[in-house]
Amino acid sequence: SFAWLKIIKFLSRTRVNRISGIKVDNNFPKTNINATWSPNNKNQLYLTANYGSMIPGASQKSPNMLQQDELMWYKGTPELKDSKYTNALFSYTWLPNNRWQITADAYLGYIKDRVVTLYSATGPNGTMLRQYFNGGDYFSNYIGINATGKFFGGRLVAKLRPQFWFRKTTGSYAWSSNQLTCTAQLTYYLGNLYFMGWYMTPSRYQETNSGIIRRTPSRYQLQIGWGKGAWNLSATAYNFFHTSWDSYEESLTSKCYSFELMTFGSQHHAHYAVSITYTIGYGKKIKRNNEISGSGTAGSAILK
CATH class of the missing domain: 2.40.170.20 (TonB-dependent receptor, beta-barrel domain)
Known part of the structure; x- marks a missing residue:
């Protein structure tokens, strides 16, 4: 023990x-x-x-x-x-x-x-x-x-x-x-091949230091990969049924001031990626699978 x-x-x-x-x-x-x-x-x-x-x-x-x-x-x-x-x-x-x-x-x-x-x-x-x-x-x-x-x-x-x-x-x-x-x-x-999929449910919570309620959508991904020796190949499909560009929603309700905020971006939009890497023995493996980025916001506020 x-x-x-x-x-x-x-x-x-x-x-x-x-x-x-x-x-x-x-x-x-x-x-x-x-x-x-x-x-x-x-x-x-x-x-x-x-x-x-x-x-x-x-x-x-x-x-x-x-x-x-x-x-x-x-x-x-x-x-x-x-x-x-x-x-x-x-x-x-x-x-x-x-x-x-x-x-x-x-x-x-x-x-x-x-x-x-x-x-x-x-x-x-x-x-x-x-x-x-x-x-x-x-x-x-x-x-x-x-x-x-x-x-x-x-x-x-x-x-x-x-x-x-x-x-x-x-x-x-x-x-x-x-x-x-x-x-x-x-x-x-399956030999040198692998098939992987994951799913995460939506979430809803109030932020720690504010009254803002944040809602995030569900996320999921499918991936197929192959590796042998120094070569690694993979193809990924992320949120392939999610055609909207919304990333998350925020809302605040108070006596004098309230707002609804929708954040748009590519974080949860459907996207696909193919990765091919070759590892040299004396070098460092480089991973490039997060090249899609960028976001913007659009919101409205209500004065009561």
């Missing part, structure tokens, strides 16, 4: 130069714990936990008011408090035989007094003012399973990763959502 435990505790001091007479000069404890226990070669327990502070930047505390555009001003808040964070991950891995590897895990994420932006119609000449405040707590937790199975003598490898999320925020942007996400992957090896 094998057991390992590591605990780190230290005091960190952060100093930021003055901005408009506001200086960040904080002392705060930060703790990290990692522990692994393997009673035998088929079972393993793992724990990691962290505690610390997220310190607002000097610009977030600056009392100066600056203009963003013709309808929006923004300023900092000198009274901002530090946000305390706690997270922990516990997992259990079981290796019953050479065919299966199963890991069950649970994650707890908690931020106390998170910093968010609030909007009010108190800017010059009735315009909007965006300001930082401590706007409640943020909870992000999940339970999940990561299973890998090998079949037909290891030629077929299947991976499944379901996660059930429990998310909740309190305060200015109170929100809650329970969601099941899943990633599945199949790979089949």
